[in-house]
Amino acid sequence: MRSIDGAILDLKRLDLLATGDSLIHRLDARAKVLTTLVFIISVVSFDRYEFTALFPFFLYPVVTASLANLPGGYIVRKIGLVIPFALVVGVLNPLFDREVLVRLGPLAVTGGWISCASIIIRSVLTVGAAVILVGVTGFLAVCQALEKLGTPRTFTVQLLFLYRYIFVLTEEGARASRARELRSCGRKGLGLASFGSLIGHLLIRTWLRAERIHMAMLARGFTGEFHSRQVSAFGWRELGYVAGWSILFVALRLENGAQWLGRLVTGLLS
Amino acid sequence: MHMADALLSPAVGGTMWGVAAGTIAYSSMKVKKELDERKIPLMGVLGAFIFAAQMINFTIPATGSSGHLGGGLLLAILLGPHAAFLTIASVLVVQSLFFADGGILALGCNIFNLGFFPAFIAYPFIYRGIAGGEPGKARLTAAALIAAVAGLQLGAFSVVLETVASGISSLPFSAFVMLMQPIHLAIGIVEGLVTASVVSFVAAARPEIISAAAPGSLAGVPLRNTILAFLVAALLTGGVFSWFASEKPDGLEWAIAGVTGSEEVTGTEDALHTMLASLQEKIALLPGYAFRETGGADDKWAELGHPAMAPEDSGRIGTSMAGAIGAAISLMLAFGIGFALKRQLVGEK
Amino acid sequence: MSHHIVAVKHLQHVYADGTVALQDVNFTIHHGESVAIIGANGAGKSTLLLHLNGYLTPTAGEIRIGDFPLTKQTLPEIRRTVGMVFQDPDDQLFMPTVFDDVAFGPFNLGLPSDEVRQRVREVLEQVGAAHLMEKPPYHLSGGEKKRVAIATVLSMSPDILVMDEPTSGLDPFARRQLIGLLKNFRHTRIFTSHDLDMVLELCERTIILHQGVVKADGPTPEIFGDEALLAQCRLEKPLSMQGCPMCGQGRREQRNAGRKGSGGVNDS
Incomplete structure (x- = not known):
């Protein structure tokens, strides 16, 4: 990685x-x-x-x-x-x-x-x-x-959520990380202080995204149950x-x- | 400290799968009971966040090397023990499947080592105990530091126990402990500092995120249950480990014996041996020496383990030569078949 | 037809930290109308939209969708009636495949799986995305994501479509494709957007939101003709109404004539 x-x-x-x-x-x-x-x-x-x-x-x-x-x-x-x-x-x-x-x-x-x-x-x-x-x-x-x-379904459903958003969030993380690297000369600026706030920002954005996703779920009548189709036997x-x-x-x-x-x-x- | 399948015996791997599966079932039930459906997407998305965060490095002060976030303790602080455990478990599932970070059989061990300790021990008993309600920055840092170190020390020790009990690595227990614990002390300190800096940033920028997490998590931890769960897990693993450490029976056979009863297994095995032996005799391509001499596949190396009792003779070298040649041939065969299949597939298209 | 009316009366929303996002918002939108809600950043557009399907509760005032006031009891029905398309399709497409995502709403409505299957196919064909059915959302392009996001809402057969910044982040071709698609809908449509050219093309009526109140509400060409009003609200004329930077000639008259003539001269 x-x-x-x-x-x-x-x-x-x-x-x-x-x-x-x-x-x-x-x-x-x-x-x-x-x-x-x-x-x-x-x-x-x-x-x-x-x-x-x-x-x-x-x-x-x-x-x-x-x-x-x-x-x-x-x-x-x-x-x-x-x-x-x-x-x-x-x-x-x-x-x-x-x-x-x-x-x-x-x-x-x-x-x-x-x-x-x-x-x-x-x-x-x-x-x-x-x-x-x-x-x-x-x-x-x-x-x-x-x-x-x-x-248990609770586990598999959030596993799917995790997988879905890996693609979105790693790209977001990559952009943030790139921006930090470009503005830090050599090793300076890559320390703990900037890391903490960078990850903190990323965390806040992630949290807000989770809220928007929940909103999108509610907007389409989510009542707490996930339905899935049977694809194979x-x-x-x-x-x-x-x-x-x-x-x-x-x-x-x-x-x-x-x-x-x-x-x-x-x-x-x- | 992800464990790999290659160092694990099926008995240890299987036991830990059971422990992990039980804890997942228990935690799922708990999260479901909380009826906070908002948590489901939140857990998943935070799991993905951990992936993203782990890919970003920082320079470790005074060493010049770089490190990254583990995230177990951070998740526990944000989500509370049960939801955090499930999230860590799912991160590990994806890592094992996509990044070959820790194997499939080792998943149980990894979920237990990296999930159980931060979520059910370090967070509720150490972090919350020290940090209390609304900690200042110093207090929060101390809490995160001690909790992270404790969680990782327990996890590392657990890795040692599981590896030694599996008996694939020859590393003696004491040497392994001396190797793992100090390394994870350093990792734990870094993890604690990083966790504290992220938490304090978020607490300053968006206090509602941290405070929203805190009360739910306290209510979600009945102390008694957690201690009970820990005790059961410890007894179970301790018991199983010590038994295996002393007996070291062959894993698969133990597993089969557990299902079918041991006599039947040896029965079928003997039957298989005689059948194969007679088959070989019928084909008559081989001089009679090999089979009896090497015995079954299982006690062969046990003999070899005592060179004094097993003087090297031509037969033995013959055996190992045959083994080596056979290994090479089977490899060639496997790839030959694969190549042929692929050719055929391409041809069909 | 009163069924599809959206009525907002004296709507006020104050966030927990004391920020007044909406002060006193009033408007009524009738069946089949296509209305744009525009305004500068922070004018309160998103807050307003989140009230329309009951995600946020008004601090004061009332919202009526059709014959019902928006209350806890009417919420499920209103969420079906009002289809909400979010700005970032990644927030809306959270299921593992396009099919699962489009089927999410219908399953929640309790429809039998045969009917769900049929609906999914229909709406995906409607937005031109039937071939994407089995794909995971993260393998789609921006334009495809947007169209699938619209399909996820259409599959619940809403009467009213609410879209937050539908054209943001799309390339010119995908934008044109989307505008063509939206033009053919006969739902009541409410958009927020900074893409004023899209507004000019799709909406006969425009509402300007400024600092939490309705600053202007009227026919789109009229609103965009009032330069003083636009400047005051940190807005400007759509580019297609401004003079050509190359030759310096205005194109507004030409375009208006075109619009009157055929009603849809610039389809994709």
């Missing part, structure tokens, strides 16, 4: 991906939310020293992204942004965990390095799954799915989607697919 304008553009791009039309896009959002959950739980449930068994899980994000025709480069870039954070935590593992677990010829690999690598792969998989979920579903549909899965297709992937995930969780594949191939060669 370094550059404000960049962040806004990024948000808009991800949001627009969800308006695509594909087999995956057309599925009910609940199916995609549930599948993503099963996927993430399966991935993170591995022991900390598990490394190779994680690789077959790449099948899910890659296949989903391809079927939904999401731009691969964009997804990779999004994931790439998060890797440094995983690395910061993961790289501490080799310091504390120096037991040699595997020797590859002259190379002694400690548990710390294995678990560090494992953390990075986990990050890529879980972050990828989340990005793809939004890319093929859209925030509105995710919210609707959450509501149908039992989230959880049918056989959705059931098949969730069940199919879940079975695969559990199988891959219980049996190291990479190991199995590796032996299959090395066995063939020998």
Whole structure:
């Protein structure tokens, strides 16, 4: 979130991906939310020293992204942004965990390095799954799915309000911030005092906007209840989607697919 | 201090999801009961405001580095505990989905760490206690400072507990605490100062905003309930954490065991193993060494964890070589399939 | 037809901080009229509009919409009758998609969802925005937002349309499109605007608000002809009535002749 304008553009791009039309896009959002959950739980449930068994899980994000025709480069870039954070935590593992677990010829690999690598792969998989979920579903549909899965309406409705006004307010914030930067030479003027009043102004404007929105709601007969339409249904297709992937995930969780594949191939060669 | 999925075990993540979901349900009920429908758009729009505010940086005095607003305490001051908790939670939901800031499974932890402490502990008990009705600037700053520091310290400690209980990071508890608490002391001080400066600006420019928030929030906090909720949450998490910290059972199996009963799980697992083993034997592409030797996927690394007991032999290296080759192949396969699917899609168009 | 009358009698509004926004405002607007309320910044236009659908309560005086005085009991009916379009469409379009936004009012009226669906389609076609139905509001352009905002109000089939600064922030093409659209409505229309050329084109009657009172109320060409009055109220003639800066010739006579001749010569 370094550059404000960049962040806004990024948000808009991800949001627009969800308006695509594909087999995956057309599925009910609940199916995609549930599948993503099963996927993430399966991935993170591995022991900390598990490394190779994680690789077959790449099948899910890659296949989903391809079927939904999401731009691969964009997804990779999004994931790439998060890797440094995983690395910061993961790289501490080799310091504390120096037991040699595997020797590859002259190379002694400690548990710390294995678990560090494992953390990075986990990050890529879980972050990828989340990005793809939004890319093929859209925030509105995710919210609707959450509501149908039992989230209180008060929460989902204000979640939608939040999402709607992110676009308006970040642009407003970007304008204010730009104005401050342009009038402050170098670092001077970017301190706490100007920050407090800048954010304060922004807050007041936000508050007044909330009042106007409420006014607009009242003007159209709002009585405290939100009505929404039913757009899709959880049918056989959705059931098949969730069940199919879940079975695969559990199988891959219980049996190291990479190991199995590796032996299959090395066995063939020998 | 957003936690990521990669450092979390399903048991800890799941437990915290439960805690967060319960608190969201409770807070939603409370907000609904207040019957202040004006709050619904206000909460959402203020949540969006937090996003905008977090993108704007300021220079931290005397250090030259830059920081930004967290916003938890500010929201609590403006909205009162329940509405603030819901707003923080929704900010975190959007962050996890769009900015990959904290994962989906980690959402429960993050909502608890960053939402519960400022909204239900720091604001009602510390900030309101010190600031009172209409505080002067010094009093307000002191209140915000102490409340922000306390809220972040509790949150940071909670991060440590959750991470250690998950057992993915090898960082020992004491080292992690020594790392997290001082960092968050600094962050807390900055957060307190920023919150105070924003609140005092708004209180001077538009006093009705701050005063409109205050009475509602006081009435909205029955002390007893909050303490009770906190106790329950603490017992629940403490209990679950300590149990996991000592037992460290495999998360998914624990979850499955919770649903189906443990014997059945081991039963099916064994069945699956034998089935796969026999399948392999039938295909007969593999020499017989691998399967028995490595055992199940679960106890393999446990053996490896004790090198003295598991001398490196050709079999082991063979196993890990096979694993590495298999990993590479599965990666290639995954991307190959994806590429083919995409080609096909493009072809159809 | 008394049903669509808007009558404002001795309206006064004093804000909580003591600011007198409206001192004593009186006017009556009849069915089918198109009226502009103009005035300098801070003249009280927005405060006045917020009284027309009961968001603000008068400090003194009375407002009647149709046969009803504006009271707590009549409020829901009056809010349906008076459709209010806000200046900033971002305040008005708060739902996740255009469809949801336009459907918001009809759902609140308790209409069955089939009828809501049909109404949404109709009004979106009316404002030329049917293709935007499934889009989220933040992906729309300024002109599109404005037209959708109008649709959200039309979907409640109001008798009276109240619009705050309808053309502000629009590019010339979008402005022209909007004026063309508004011209075709047969509702009673009340606008506030600083776009005096739009006023000249759309409103046969103009009310000047100045320091919380009605300073002038009459046919638009007459009001805009009184330069002394305009100057006193911090206003000026619409540009189309001023001399041409390039050739120095006035265009007013020409335009007036055109207006009388066909009644709508400058449609988009």
